[in-house]
Amino acid sequence: MTHDILFILPEVVLAAGALFILVCGVFGCRRWLLGFLALASLTLAFFVLPGGSNTASSAFSGMLMGDAFGFAMRIFFLVATVLAVLLSMGYRWQDDDDAGEYFFFLLVATACMMLAVSSGNLMMLYLSVEMLSIVSYVLAGFLKRDIYSTEAGLKYFLFGALSTGLMLYGITLVYGLFGTLNLADINARLALSGVYAPTLILAAVLVFAGLAFKASIVPFHMWVADVYDGAPWPVAAFFSVAPKALGFALLVRVFFGSSALMHSGWPGITAVLAILTMTIGNLSAFHQDNVKRLLAFSSVGQAGYILAGLATGLLGLQAAFFYMIIYVFMNMGAFASAALLSPNRMDLAAYKGMGQRAPWGAMFFTMFLLSLAGLPPLAGFLAKFLVIRAAVEGHYFWLAAAVVLNSVIAFFYYLKVIKIMYMDKPASVKEVAISRDGYLLLAISCAAVIGFGLWPKPLLDILAVIFA
């Protein structure tokens, strides 16, 4: 019993912190203080994370399980939320009320993601994913007097409810086929019986649809641009990294735990979906004149690169998760710098002449865009290189070629934004002020993007241990 409680202590800390922040918000605490409390809860949750040892443990009779992968992903979500909280503190909101509720939902979402990634049972997985979804709908529609934000929230709800409904039906079919919801038991049975029963394939497709929705994999990506476009900037930035990473982590949990699936058609199908995702994402981003939508489609393209890693075996897994860690910093950085430079107007014209109006902000934005494009020596280049290398070594030459081609397409639209910031004359030359928290976030992300680009070895070593 004590062991069980210790296992979920980080989530308990986050939930308690969230409730405390909610109460503080009711009593009218300022945004910076609430944000500081959120950062404190996240830090405390990090320090009570149970064991990083490689030995697998389980809690609540197999409902939750701990292994090196789960441990790493829990830290990952804590870091991603720290970045999102910093952006929420530094961003210029239209109105300052409801800050308590905002940080409450952000922390609860983090706790749900940490539970989801540690779940060893499909019931636990469904419950935590659905909980995260409910919180996300509220966050997307958070500006309740804003016509765009509410529309984004409703659209996210309509798509999200459908996808979790599909996933739930898939899970019930799995229950009917195996008589258990425990992932380890299911994989053991699968290894004996193979994966060719039509019902099982239907169930796998339904569960995949639910998770692919979170990871924004084509054809489940239609919501991305609309929801990111309407949601407040910090929420869009959070959605573009954390729930997306959760989608990939759960795909690995559910589909990679099983060697039987790995020997079926899974790698080939994944590779095809990866190519579709990156191509459609990048081509849609190409002609966008709204920076938020451009970044949204760029994040779909990036999801394609990560999925390409998942298709190509163990080396590919390491590459995919290296990519995901780098992606958090560069994508969060790109969303954050775009948000801080122009909080209200999102069209490309608003960014004209940012090179003079906010030299530092524009420089950071350029760095993140170049990293997303994959320019050496930034970390984005190394991440892409690893994915391509894994594809080549797994003899998926067409996949490697698709990644290279897509990087070239993507380069043009990233460059378009940079060109507008530095070459075009601004309508006004008024300086853009960026807050201290904003600069802190940009500096941390930039340091990570440059640091991991130059010294990737420690991170790669850790990933090699996790996916051994």
Added chain:
Amino acid sequence: MIPLGHYVLLSAFLFCVGLFGVLTQRNAIRFLISIEIMLNGANINLVAFNRYFGASDATGQVFALFVIGVAAAASVVGLVLVIAVYRLRKSVFIDDFNLLKW
């Protein structure tokens, strides 16, 4: 005793009815009702499978209870969003939500 196949057929039918509703209905409230029908299909599956596997544990039944609870929470949030949009737009039809391009 009614054989398992009947339950599974019923649940598949409910799921398909719900899915059909989701794909064809343009009214956000009807969309919500269709989702609930899909979830109820899943619930029938869970309870029927649980009974079929014997009463040694109640995993399926407990899961069904959880699903009912979660569905209630989700529809609360969904209705709140519908109301928030309705106050600004005076419409609950999905085709009218076109400020953000689909």
